[in-house]
Amino acid sequence: MFAKKTLLLAMFMTVALPLQADPLTVYGKINVTAQSSDEGAGSFSELKSNASRFGIKGDYELDGELSLVYQLEWEVDLTDDANEKNIKGRDQFIGLKGSFGTIKAGRNDTALKLSQGKVDLFNDYEADIKTLWKGENRMNNSLAYISPSFQGFSLLVSHIMEDTPEGKDGQSFALLYGDDALKESKLFASVAMDNEVNGYDATRVTGQVKVLGQLKVGAGLVQQEAVATGKKEDGWLANLSYPLDKYELKAQYQTLEEHKGFSFGTDYKIGKDTKLFAWYSSFDFDNKVDTDYLAIGIEHKF
Template sequence: MFAKTFISIALALSCVATAQAKDWEIYGKINVSAQQSDEGEGSFGELKSNASRFGIQGDYALEEGLTLIYQLEWEVDPSDEANEKNIKSRNQFIGLQGVFGTVTAGRHDTALKLSQGKLDLFNDYEADLKSLWKGENRMSDSVAYSSPSFQGFKLLLTHVMEDEADAKSAQSYAVVYGDESLKDTAWYASIAMDSEMNGYDASRATVQVKVADFKLGAMVQQQEEVETGEKADGYMANIAYPLNKWELKAQYQTLEDDDGISAGADYKLGKNTKLFGWYSSFDFDTKVDSDYVAVGIEHKF
C-alpha cells in the first residue's frame, strides 16, 4: 500500500510536468513534539506528529478565462507508525476558477470548518477545536464552491453526496468577511452552518480582531446530534501577542459543562521554522480529566 501510494505520487508529478502547468509546487510541513500526557491512568511521555503533511498543488490556464486547479495532500507521521499506517489522505481535489469563483470536486474541508479562518491558536494540537466541538470535517464526495470577494464578503458552499442508496446528502454554508491573516483588514468574521454533516447539525459564528499588536478572537457554536436530537452549546475565546521573535497565546473553550484551557508560546527561528511549547488542561463532566504539556519544532517547505 505504501509503495503504491508513492508510485501514484510519482505518476502525478510526471503528469503535471508533461502538461507544462502554469504553476505547480510541492509543499508541506513537519511538526513534531515531545509530549507528556495524563489521561487519567497516569502520566506518560510520547513523541507526536501534529498533522505533518506534504502535497502537490498547481494551476493550468485554459480557454474562456478559466483556470484548472488541483491539490493532492497527505498527512504523514514521522514519529510513530510505519508502512501504510504512516500516511492518510487530506484535501485532494480538482476544480475550475473563473469570474464566477471557484468550484472543486473531491475531498475537501467543509465550509463551516473553513469559516474559522486562522482563529484556532492550537490547531492540530490536543486543544484543537475538534477536541470539544463537532463540525471540523473533511469530507469525501464533496462539491465545493467559493465565490469571488464582494466588498470583502465571500460565500462558501459544500455539498456532500450520499455515496450509497440509503444514505443522506449533507450541506455546509458560510459567509466570511475580511482577511483571515489580519493583514489586509483589521478584523475577520464569519457565520456558518452544517446540515446532516457526519450526523450533526451545527451553527457557528466567528470574529477575530487586531487591536494594537494583540489578536483577540471569539467563537460561539450550537450543535445537535441528528439521530437523538441532543443539543449542546459552547464558546471559545483566545488572545495572541507578538514579542520580538516570540508569540504568546492563550485559549479557552467550552461545550456545556466541559471546558479546556491552553497557554503556549512560539519562537521564530527563521521564516519557515519555529520552536513551540504549550500546556492544555481539560475538565470533563462525564469522563476523566486530561492534561498535556509539549515542546516541539515545526518546519514548513
C-alpha cells in the same frame, strides 16, 4: 501499500517537474512534539506528529478565462510505524476557477470547518477545537464552491453526496468577511451552518480582531445538535495572541456545556519557515476522565 505507491508517484511527478507545461507547487509542513500526556491512567511521554503533511497543487490556464485547479495532499505521521497507517489522504480535489469563483470536486474541508480561518490558536494539537466541538469535517464525495470576494465578503458552500442508498445528502454554508491572516484587514468574521453533516447540525459564529497594534483577540460561539437524538449543546471560545519580537504568546479557553479546556503557549521563530514552540493544555470533561498535556516541539514549512 497503495498509499505508499501513491506518494511515490507524487514524488516522481515532482522530479519530472521541469518537463511539464503544467507548473506544480510542492508544499508541506513537518510538526513534531515531545510531550508528557495524562489521559486518566497516569502521565507518560510520547512523540506526536501533528498533522504533518505533503502535497502538490496546480493552477493551469484553460480557454475562456478559465483555470483548472487541483490538489493532492497526504498526512504523514513521522512517529508511527512505517506501514499503511503512516500515510492518509487529506484534501484532494480537481476543479475549475473563473470569474464566477471556484468549484471543486473530491475530498474537501467543509465550509463550516474553513469558516474558522485562523481563530483556533492550537489547531492540530491536543487542544484543537474539535476536541469539544463538532463540525471539523473533511468529507469524501463532496462538491465545494468558493465565491469571489465582494466588498470583503465571500461565500463558501459544500454539498456532501449520500454515497449509499441509506444515506442522506449534507450541506455546509459559510459567509466570511475580511482577511483571516489579519494582514489586509484588522477584522475577520464568519457565520456558518452544517445541515446533517457527519451526524450533526451545527451553527457557528467566529471572529478575530487586531487591537492595540498587534494584539489579536478571537472568539467563537457554537450550537450543535445530534441528528439521531436531537440533543443540543452550546459552547463558546475566547483567545488572545501577541507577537513579541521573535516570540508569539497565546492563550485559549473553550467550552461546551459543562466541558471546558484551556491552553497557553509560545512560539519562537528561528527562521522564515521554522519555529520552536511549547504549550500546555488541560481539559475538564463532565462525563469522562480529565486530560493534561505539556509539549515542546518544532515545525518547518516548505
